[in-house]
Amino acid sequence: MRPGRVRNNGGAAGVGTVVDILESVVIGAGQAGLSASYHLRRLGIRHLVLDADERPGGAWQHRWDALTMVDVHGVAELPGSQPPPRTAARANRVVPAYFGSYEREHALPVLRPVSVHTVTDEDGILVVHAAQGEWRTRTLVNATGTWTRPFLPHHPGRESFLGEQLHTVDYPGPDHFRGKRVLVVGGGASAVQFLGALAPITDTLWVTRREPVWRDDEFTPEAGAAAVALVEQRVAQGLPPQSVVSVTGLMLRPQEQEAARLGAYAARRPMFERIEPDGVRWADGTFERVDVILWATGFRPAIAHLAPLRLRSASGGIRLDRGGRGTTAVADPRVQLVGYGPSASTIGANRAGRTAATGVRRYLQEVRPADGLRLAS
Structure with a gap:
């Protein structure tokens, strides 16, 4: 079946079709999903990639028009390719074009649009359920990322805000906010970038739960490895993962220096107590009028569809093997998670894709040898 067409691989909706058990299914065609598919193909593992979007590009196609390739932290090259150049071109066009070209060049078996809503276990076979059909598979690589799970914290009075x-x-x-007083909430890289773009053109106010941790030293590979190790520790304990950026500290890029000169970062305030119709109020009674609240409060892993497999630990996260450095779910070795926890970055996603493909092959060879599978070495 050629990529881009949806076929039912069994189940009630598949009238007249023959049940076909795949060796693996990848859910998601972002950086992590494409990397996993590339390595699965190299290993000779028969699989499909199910993607919810109409077009290639993963979450990149949904990012704002003003975000250029210069603004992004960097897009690591997919395996066996060269990364797109860092130019002033729009990231939401460049990266999707890069992903689409990559899918075609490597003949990756991507089907879209397929919106997966749940994964169940039926007599030892994983069944991927979507509005477009069902797919049966021996293993699963989950690469759904976080973009579809924005985190919006509850705050008293939020529903009363008239702005x-x-x-x-x-x-x-940024042009949308000209002439408006904007409250940016959040202590991560996105908040810093928003302030960098908005402070030179309008009035801004910055609020975070904790004092921001800045770094002005060079972000070396050793520093990156140390940051990833902290995220791995949480995953190894079965805790919900934090982003890698949350433990690296914040840095100002050249395009944010003007906002710094204007005091946008120095004027940071602690979290307010409640939201009122025309602004926010702190515990000490002080009030600030604002027109817009911009919640740069991050995302959570999009893994609700895996709930029937009971992968979560008592601490709320999914434990991965190798002390959090691997991709195999400890609770079910049929399931690999990429773009989750320590691999939630473009570089980490590439490495995780290879690790996941190896994990799939290991399961197929060691756990299901009686099926007579013939996999490439």
């Missing part, structure tokens, strides 16, 4: 409230996923670009 505009936007999350990072809704960010329309």
Whole structure:
């Protein structure tokens, strides 16, 4: 079956079709999913990639128009390719074009649009359920990322606010905010970038739960490895993962220096106590009028569809093998998670894709040898 067409691989909706058990199914065609598919193909593992979007590009196609390739932290090259150049071109066009070209060049078996809503176990076979059909598979690589799970914290009075409230996923670009007083909530890289773009053109106010941790030293590979190790520790304990950025500290890029000169970062305030119709109020009674609340409060892993497999630990996260450095779910070795925890970055996603493919092969060879599978070495 050629990529891009949806076929039912068994189940009630598949009238007249023959049940076909795949060796693996990848859910998601972002950086992690494409990397996993590339390595699965190299290993000779018969699989499909199910992607919810109409077009290639993963979450990149949904980012704001003002985000250029210069603005992003960097896009690591997919395995066996060269990364797109860092130019002033729009990231939401460049990266999707890169992903689409990669899918075609390597003949990756991507089916779209397929919106997976749940994965169940039927007599030892995983069944992937979607509005478009069902697919039966021996193993699963979950690469659904976080973009579809924006985190919006509850705050007293939030529903009473008469101004505009936007999350990072809704960010329309800086021009939308001209002439408005904007409250940016969040202590991560997105908040820093928003302030960098907005402070030179409008009035801003910055609020975070904790004092921001800045770094002005060079971010070396050793520093990156140390940051990833902290995220791995949480995953190894079965805790919900934190982003790698949350433990690296914040750095100002050249394009954010003007906002720094204007005092946008120095004027940071602690979290307010409640939201009122025309602004926010702190515990000490002080009040600030704002027109817009921009919630740069991050995302959570999009893994609700895996709930029937009971992968979560008592601590709320999914434990991965190798002390959190691997991709295999400890609770079910048929399931690999990429773009989760320590691999939630473009570089980490590539490495995780290879690790996941190896984990799939290991399961197929060691756990299901009686099926007579013939996999490439």
